[in-house]
Amino acid sequence: MHKLTPPPAGSQIAAAAQRHIRTPAVELSQATVTFGRGDNQVPALSETSLKIGDGEFLALVGPSGCGKSTILKLAAGLIRPTTGAVFVGGREVEAKALRIGMAFQNPTLLPWLTIEKNVMMPLKIVRPFRHEFRAKRKTEFRDRVHALLEEVGLKGFANHYPWQLSGGMLQRANLCRALVHEPRLLLLDEPFGALDQFTREELWSTLQDLWLKLKPTVLLVTHDLKEAGYLAERICVMSARPGRILDDSAVTFPRPRTVEMTFEPGFVELNQRLRGLIVEARSGNTATSEVRP
Ligand SMILES: Nc1ncnc2c1ncn2[C@@H]1O[C@H](COP(=O)(O)OP(=O)(O)OP(=O)(O)O)[C@@H](O)[C@H]1O
Structure with a gap:
């Protein structure tokens, strides 16, 4: 070095x-x-x-x-x-x-889903979370998403859609989605x-x-x-x-x-x-x- x-x-x-x-x-x-x-x-x-x-x-x-x-x-x-x-x-x-978690220059949030649902997406599709998603841990996962959103300054925006957020807010949400499954x-x-x-x-x-x-x-x-x-x-x-x-x-x-x-x-x-x-x-x-x- x-x-x-x-x-x-x-x-x-x-x-x-x-x-x-x-x-x-x-x-x-x-x-x-x-x-x-x-x-x-x-x-x-x-x-x-x-x-x-x-x-x-x-x-x-x-x-x-x-x-x-x-x-x-x-x-x-x-x-x-x-x-x-x-x-x-x-x-x-x-x-x-x-x-792994990934984030790129352009936040690739799905426009038809709310910020909460976008951030929650990895928990729906990544093992081992996806097996637990439908069952008991859904509320726990939602809490986790809300805690992360609060952490990055997006408290109160969980039910907004991506088009309602500024570029900086979208990238904050994007970071949350990259981290929600604790990569x-x-x-x-x-x-x-x-x-x-x-x-x-x-x-x-x-x-x-x-x-x-x-x-x-x-x-x-x-x-x-x-x-x-x-x-x-x-x-x-x-x-x-x-x-x-x-x-x-x-x-x-x-x-x-x-x-x-x-x-x-x-x-x-x-x-x-x-x-x-x-x-x-x-x-x-x-x-x-x-x-x-
Ligand atoms: N699928 C591909 N097919 C052919 N060439 C590719 C492919 N992907 C990347 N390259 C080429 O490989 C080289 C390295 O690409 P890479 O995207 O890793 O560079 P980078 O350093 O990230 O560039 P930038 O800073 O401009 O984003 C580039 O010349 C690019 O054109």
């Missing part, structure tokens, strides 16, 4: 000690992904090895099209690596149904990309609170370096396509983090360093970056 030296006074960006993650929540082992066949082949991901610890919050940043979402899809079991292997919870991804792994693909800056910052705080409380392992893909620094414990920078991990930094600002912290010198320094790496990666000049397996 990258060593940030020297940490500026007052900064909590620490040198990221090379941690030994015993049983990673997610592990890519020399995984590559090539889409298509023959002349239409698109190499999306170069050989990549990555371990994400249980309960860790990792952000993936890098130039557009470098393979960030591809890594997310590998972890979700939506695609298979062309070579290498992907493990979640110590098991190869295809070997076992996974309990151990939360996959977020630019979840706040479509929101204005102020709403986005509010949502960072909401997501941070949820993560501190529930401690799922989170893999966040984002183009927003400030967002990565605010939310993540670790940030991986990827090279241009076919992507590989160029840099792996720990971010140890104290929690809970605030928007004010993002203006502190240490935070700005981190931002600038990551930005420099991405500018280099975009221009295809990654030779000066520290390249790690």
Whole structure:
């Protein structure tokens, strides 16, 4: 991992000690992904090895099209690596149904269902909850949905329909739906990309609170370096396509983090360093970056 030296006074960006993650929540082992066949082949991901610890919050940043979402899809079991292997919870991804939560840039709430019913959806379809849904636990599940909605500031909106909510409120509901079945792994693909800056910052705080409380392992893909620094414990920078991990930094600002912290010198320094790496990666000049397996 990258060593940030020297940490500026007052900064909590620490040198990221090379941690030994015993049983990673997610592990890519020399995984590559090539889409298509023959002349239409698109190499999306170069050989990549990555371990994400249980309960860790990792952000993936890098130039557009470098393979960030591809890594997310590998972890979700939506695609298979062309070579290498992907493990979640110590098991190869295809070997076992996974309990994951996902949220994307555009909240995909069903327009004909209320917010309560949308958020409750995973409990209806994901094992083991679906077996219990019709029976005794329905009221308990409803309570759980209402508690989550309250937590993200949507108290009183359970019976509204998606079209009655603002973009920020929809994304809050979307986060609730991603978390309601208590996934151990939360996959977020630019979840706040479509929101204005102020709403986005509010949502960072909401997501941070949820993560501190529930401690799922989170893999966040984002183009927003400030967002990565605010939310993540670790940030991986990827090279241009076919992507590989160029840099792996720990971010140890104290929690809970605030928007004010993002203006502190240490935070700005981190931002600038990551930005420099991405500018280099975009221009295809990654030779000066520290390249790690
Ligand atoms: N199903 C597919 N078939 C062919 N090529 C694909 C497919 N999915 C992704 N790609 C290509 O693989 C590369 C990596 O895509 P990916 O979506 O992982 O990038 P990304 O880093 O998430 O991009 P962005 O930041 O723009 O969202 C891109 O060049 C993309 O066009």
